[in-house]
Amino acid sequence: MLHAVDGVSFEVRKGETFALVGESGCGKSTIARLIVGLYAPSRGRIEFDGVEISNPAAKAATARMRRRMQMIFQDPYASLNPRWRVRDVIAEPIRAHQEHTKRVEERARRVGGLAAEEAQITTRVAELLKQVGLAPEDGEKYPHEFSGGQRQRISIARALSGNPEFLVCDEPTSALDVSVQAQILNLMTELQARLGLTYLFISHNLAVVSHVADRIGVMYLGRLVEIADAQELFARPKHPYTRMLLDAVPDLEMSGRQRTPIAGEVPNPLSPPTGCAFHPRCPHANDRCKRERPELRSLVEAGVKPGLIRHGEAASACHAVEEKRI
Amino acid sequence: MRTAPAMILEVKNLRVEFPTRRGTLVAVDGISFSIAPGEVLGVVGESGAGKSLTGAAIIGLLDPPGRIAAGEILLEGERIDHLQHEQMRRIRGRRIGAIFQDPLTSLNPLYTIGEQLIETIRTHLAIGAAEARERALALLREVGIPAPEARIDHYPHQFSGGMRQRVVISLALCTEPRLIIADEPTTALDVSIQAQIIQLLKKLAREHGAAVMLITHDMGVIAETADRVAVMYAGRIAEIGPVREVIRAAKHPYTAGLMGSIPKIRIAADRLRAPLVQIDGAMPRLNAIPSGCAFHPRCGKSFERCTTERPEPRPAGANLTACWLYD
Numbered sequence: 112m113l114h115a116v117d118g119v120s121f122e123v124r125k126g127e128t129f130a131l132v133g134e135s136g137c138g139k140s141t142i143a144r145l146i147v148g149l150y151a152p153s154r155g156r157i158e159f160d161g162v163e164i165s166n167p168a169a170k171a172a173t174a175r176m177r178r179r180m181q182m183i184f185q186d187p188y189a190s191l192n193p194r195w196r197v198r199d200v201i202a203e204p205i206r207a208h209q210e211h212t213k214r215v216e217e218r219a220r221r222v223g224g225l226a227a228e229e230a231q232i233t234t235r236v237a238e239l240l241k242q243v244g245l246a247p248e249d250g251e252k253y254p255h256e257f258s259g260g261q262r263q264r265i266s267i268a269r270a271l272s273g274n275p276e277f278l279v280c281d282e283p284t285s286a287l288d289v290s291v292q293a294q295i296l297n298l299m300t301e302l303q304a305r306l307g308l309t310y311l312f313i314s315h316n317l318a319v320v321s322h323v324a325d326r327i328g329v330m331y332l333g334r335l336v337e338i339a340d341a342q343e344l345f346a347r348p349k350h351p352y353t354r355m356l357l358d359a360v361p362d363l364e365m366s367g368r369q370r371t372p373i374a375g376e377v378p379n380p381l382s383p384p385t386g387c388a389f390h391p392r393c394p395h396a397n398d399r400c401k402r403e404r405p406e407l408r409s410l411v412e413a414g415v416k417p418g419l420i421r422h423g424e425a426a427s428a429c430h431a432v433e434e435k436r437i
Numbered sequence: 438m439r440t441a442p443a444m445i446l447e448v449k450n451l452r453v454e455f456p457t458r459r460g461t462l463v464a465v466d467g468i469s470f471s472i473a474p475g476e477v478l479g480v481v482g483e484s485g486a487g488k489s490l491t492g493a494a495i496i497g498l499l500d501p502p503g504r505i506a507a508g509e510i511l512l513e514g515e516r517i518d519h520l521q522h523e524q525m526r527r528i529r530g531r532r533i534g535a536i537f538q539d540p541l542t543s544l545n546p547l548y549t550i551g552e553q554l555i556e557t558i559r560t561h562l563a564i565g566a567a568e569a570r571e572r573a574l575a576l577l578r579e580v581g582i583p584a585p586e587a588r589i590d591h592y593p594h595q596f597s598g599g600m601r602q603r604v605v606i607s608l609a610l611c612t613e614p615r616l617i618i619a620d621e622p623t624t625a626l627d628v629s630i631q632a633q634i635i636q637l638l639k640k641l642a643r644e645h646g647a648a649v650m651l652i653t654h655d656m657g658v659i660a661e662t663a664d665r666v667a668v669m670y671a672g673r674i675a676e677i678g679p680v681r682e683v684i685r686a687a688k689h690p691y692t693a694g695l696m697g698s699i700p701k702i703r704i705a706a707d708r709l710r711a712p713l714v715q716i717d718g719a720m721p722r723l724n725a726i727p728s729g730c731a732f733h734p735r736c737g738k739s740f741e742r743c744t745t746e747r748p749e750p751r752p753a754g755a756n757l758t759a760c761w762l763y764d
Contacts, residue, residue, distance in 0.1 A: 134627040134628065134629065135627055258719045259484075260719060261719070288483035288484055288654065288720075289483065289654070289656070289695060289698050289699050290483060290694060290695055290698045290715065290716040291483075291719060292698070292700075293697075293698035293699075293700075293713035293714065293715040293716075294715045294716075294717070296700070296713055297712045297713055297715055300712065315627070315628070316700070317628075317702060318699075318700040318701055318702050319700045321700065321701075321702045322700045322711075322713060345702055355629060356628065356629070357702070359628040359629045359631070359632050360628065360657070360702055361655070361656075361657025361658060361660055361661055362657075362660060362661065363656060363657055363660050363684065363696075363699060363701055364685075364701070376597050376598075376599050376600075376627075376629075376630060377627070
């Protein structure tokens, strides 16, 4: 049995950007897919606006909630249908939504509804294209006529077309060149401010995350090892793994700081180490770390019962931090 | 007889073309640079800049119909750009080592890494099997593979990504090449592993006195590894100079924009979430390279001359910069 994600609890507050960071295989993308319903959790629950959306029995309630969220994928080459014109790619969520509403309200009986709806969709698509920095005429083209950065703009326009409140962004700029990455990150920040969006931002790149995130969760081998406000996490990282990730970021200011190379690699998730999964690579590990798995504990009140970490609290899953050894 | 050259690799006015039905595409357009013994030259650029093609041209592995259309490539003072396939193959194994992005494409899954190392060593050096195995073990130890005596008989799939890349590095080094071409050697690796591989490459270049051409899109890797750096844009070198100068005092507007667009970790609250410097537009396609300076349509400082006349690299501070601002 492989636990891709194991006992993870966190909250995303309305209007904020919550980032999940970690190396390949840590489970961050699995969480994204669980939230949007591409996978079903084996245990645990996911709530959106107070309504559980992880219960397969409550399909109708889940579907209503899911329309308020959308996902942006990493690879803009694989996530756009090459046979569709861009305007149809962007309009698909609108049409899918209308189909649904029609069934419910039988709106199709209204005379002249269809033509008016199509005109509305055309206007809406043009507006969305402008919003992401493309021209309305670009809607007539096919995805292959665009560069990687432009394709990611199209993905964003598609995600926005159903007026979502919550966007799950899985490595949205990892496939892009740096100058294009800057364009997309700036666009996402601007759209968030303008439309009041909430982001779950998933990335392996701490520097990218420091530009967009309000709060950050650090993952290692399927578990959350630290949660903190972005500023706090970068200024005073608690968990040894977070410190290691920060040390591994290249020094572009050329201050002469040497990257501290960390011994070892991420273990095989099929046979994770006992106790704290990070202990074989951790300079502060002792016998307790090898034996006992540390729970994510609030750093505000020492000794508080582990569980859901409320907004504004910093937490870390580390015996050494709890025992004040580091 | 030739005198010992100061440079291991010299590239002069290299031009790489792809003839197509709709005309000839120029992917690398008249670039020149050289690398000294023990030096790491970083070649950095975004997708389509021509950096990987430059590397492929040097090791004689351009995919047809791509071809070297003009210029010279000299390895230790000797021209290697017009050699026959067979002659080039011998040089490639013996005097030039190559490291690519995906270690799995460089390793044969059907042979143990020991067999691959020993075969490579014995193809190029006249030594016996036992001596070759000793040499292979020493190399694996040097690149930091734990318990090499046991690991030498393992197959590539039994290694992790970072360990595989170490094996590829040991393969590239096994004939003591004078030049190592590393094309995105850390791109497929996680950050914690990247730092290990970078330190290894740097140490090996220094200790073996080899010249290293490090091709990457990652400025962070360049900053930590390279002595000098060449910034490529649309098949040309925009700027070349010592790494500190290029990174901290970029002269070319493209280099400056590129540096500004790289996210850096921000700690101070007032700087958190400030917008990044962005260069509008995208790198031109090969069939639509702008006239004059290829960067002028995206450049905030361009003027009349930039649109018509092509700038060649000329001194600007410690760097060479292909920009009319420094004429």
